[in-house]
Amino acid sequence: MILAKTDAAGERGLHPAVLAFSSSLTLDKQLLREDLLGSLAHLTMLSRREIIPREAAAQIRAGIIAIWTAAQQGTLELPDEEDVHMAVESLLTTRLGESAGLLHTARSRNDQVALDLRLHVREQCALALESLSALIELLTSRAAASQEIFIPSYTHRQRAQPISLAYLLCGYAAMFARDAEALSFVLQQCDVLALGVGAIGGTSLPIDRTITAELLRFSRITTNGLDTVGDRDFALDFAYATARSMVHVSRVSTDIIDFSTAEFGYAKLDGEIACGSSMMPQKRNPDLFELLRGKSGRAIGNLTGLFVTLKGLPGGYNRDQQEDRQALLETGPLLRTALETLALGLSRVQFDGERTLAALNADYMQATDVAEALAQKGIPFRTAYGLTGKLVRRCQDEKLPLSRATLAMAQAIDPRFDAEVMQACDPRASVLRKRNEGGTGPASVQTQIATLQERARQIAAQAKMVPRLDSTFASIQSASLS
Ligand code: ARG
Numbered sequence: 233m234i235l236a237k238t239d240a241a242g243e244r245g246l247h248p249a250v251l252a253f254s255s256s257l258t259l260d261k262q263l264l265r266e267d268l269l270g271s272l273a274h275l276t277m278l279s280r281r282e283i284i285p286r287e288a289a290a291q292i293r294a295g296i297i298a299i300w301t302a303a304q305q306g307t308l309e310l311p312d313e314e315d316v317h318m319a320v321e322s323l324l325t326t327r328l329g330e331s332a333g334l335l336h337t338a339r340s341r342n343d344q345v346a347l348d349l350r351l352h353v354r355e356q357c358a359l360a361l362e363s364l365s366a367l368i369e370l371l372t373s374r375a376a377a378s379q380e381i382f383i384p385s386y387t388h389r390q391r392a393q394p395i396s397l398a399y400l401l402c403g404y405a406a407m408f409a410r411d412a413e414a415l416s417f418v419l420q421q422c423d424v425l426a427l428g429v430g431a432i433g434g435t436s437l438p439i440d441r442t443i444t445a446e447l448l449r450f451s452r453i454t455t456n457g458l459d460t461v462g463d464r465d466f467a468l469d470f471a472y473a474t475a476r477s478m479v480h481v482s483r484v485s486t487d488i489i490d491f492s493t494a495e496f497g498y499a500k501l502d503g504e505i506a507c508g509s510s511m512m513p514q515k516r517n518p519d520l521f522e523l524l525r526g527k528s529g530r531a532i533g534n535l536t537g538l539f540v541t542l543k544g545l546p547g548g549y550n551r552d553q554q555e556d557r558q559a560l561l562e563t564g565p566l567l568r569t570a571l572e573t574l575a576l577g578l579s580r581v582q583f584d585g586e587r588t589l590a591a592l593n594a595d596y597m598q599a600t601d602v603a604e605a606l607a608q609k610g611i612p613f614r615t616a617y618g619l620t621g622k623l624v625r626r627c628q629d630e631k632l633p634l635s636r637a638t639l640a641m642a643q644a645i646d647p648r649f650d651a652e653v654m655q656a657c658d659p660r661a662s663v664l665r666k667r668n669e670g671g672t673g674p675a676s677v678q679t680q681i682a683t684l685q686e687r688a689r690q691i692a693a694q695a696k697m698v699p700r701l702d703s704t705f706a707s708i709q710s711a712s713l714s
């Protein structure tokens with residue numbers, strides 16, 4: 233039965249081209265589980281409140297479960313309807329006849345889609361948190377094994393200061409730990425029941441939204457229906473958190489792309505992740521990391537698209553909001569795939585500690601440490617900076633790296649240079665001498681690794697706490713109807 237062509241969704245005889253144009257089914261069929269779950273909870277509430285007869289509710293429940301099961305088994309065919317909500321109603325009507333119509337009591341597709349989208353975002357956040365936890369775990373265990381590998385750091389993409397590879401990897405992990413915080417905020421934003429406000433102004437039927445909220449494991453209910461049906465802030469928040477995380481993925485990718493060039497020569501991609509060229513037999517291309525970088529553009533586009541869709545809409549529900557679907561449904565899988573692929577890629581990047589140390593030894597990146605060694609002797613830092621600058625220029629004139637500066641050269645500039653100060657010319661010492669919290673010194677890096685590993689565990693635990701579609705459906709399936 234095609235409901236969209238009946239007065240359930242407009243005038244009889246909707247033009248097929250209008251139906252095709254306005255249908256969101258090709259996209260929102262991805263919300264089938266969310267829709268069935270919401271319907272099951274709503275049905276249970278209607279039955280408990282004796283708004284619909286219990287026997288009819290039991291039959292509708294069996295119908296919803298049958299659709300869920302068929303979908304799980306891959307045998308479900310959805311009828312050609314305007315959206316997933318009408319498709320489910322149509323399937324139930326085919327099975328049960330008129331009594332299927334009881335399900336839509338005190339409900340509108342406006343609050344139904346508002347619910348489904350929140351359930352979707354909640355599920356996707358849980359999955360993304362799992363991926364983030366695994367990525368942070370990978371980065372930090374790799375960091376733990378990389379404390380003795382020294383590598384240049386960069387500001388302005390110019391060599392800056394020596395750091396440990398562990399510090400670099402912890403720096404990446406810190407970004408992803410922050411992404412988990414952004415997702416926690418998104419989870420808070422969508423932890424609110426939208427169903428039960430009807431089309432906009434509510435219902436005269438004696439529903440109890442707290443029952444539905446409890447069944448669906450939302451901790452709050454929305455407070456104003458006009459706002460509820462028009463609100464897609466949680467979608468913006470999710471798209472923003474995703475875009476931001478994808479920018480992190482992109483920036484890490486750029487490092488790997490650069491580090492694996494012959495010009496840097498710091499990292500090598502394993503055969504499993506290096507792509508070839510159809511023409512140049514010698515190539516080992518970092519396509520994987522380039523695509524990760526490229527896909528961050530899609531995430532930003534999705535956020536922008538959502539903003540543009542919402543901008544200028546009047547209050548309440550507007551059909552424009554259906555255009556949120558493409559962007560929002562792409563967001564979760566895009567983020568998860570990117571995080572998992574980045575983890576896979578990074579696990580197959582080999583850093584060349586000899587090359588990175590050679591780069592440090594050939595340069596002047598420890599100059600700040602020399603200046604600080606002078607400062608520690610009571611010389612004002614600005615003076616120490618100037619004296620060290622002179623030493624650097626002297627080395628450069630003689631085509632020597634700073635690690636080969638001699639005490640005699642230094643003392644010719646200023647007698648306050650001594651053997652102890654000159655120890656700071658060793659790039660490894662530069663890393664080892666760092667003392668501040670949050671720096672590249674070994675003690676700080678140890679703390680960073682431990683803290684981030686603890687965060688990875690917390691994030692995994694947080695993901696486990698999020699109510700999931702499957703388990704929530706299973707629990708409502710056996711909940712009492714009275
Ligand atoms: N397919 C619609 C959407 O996704 C469902 C809500 C339709 N509401 C309406 N009054 N036509 O936004």
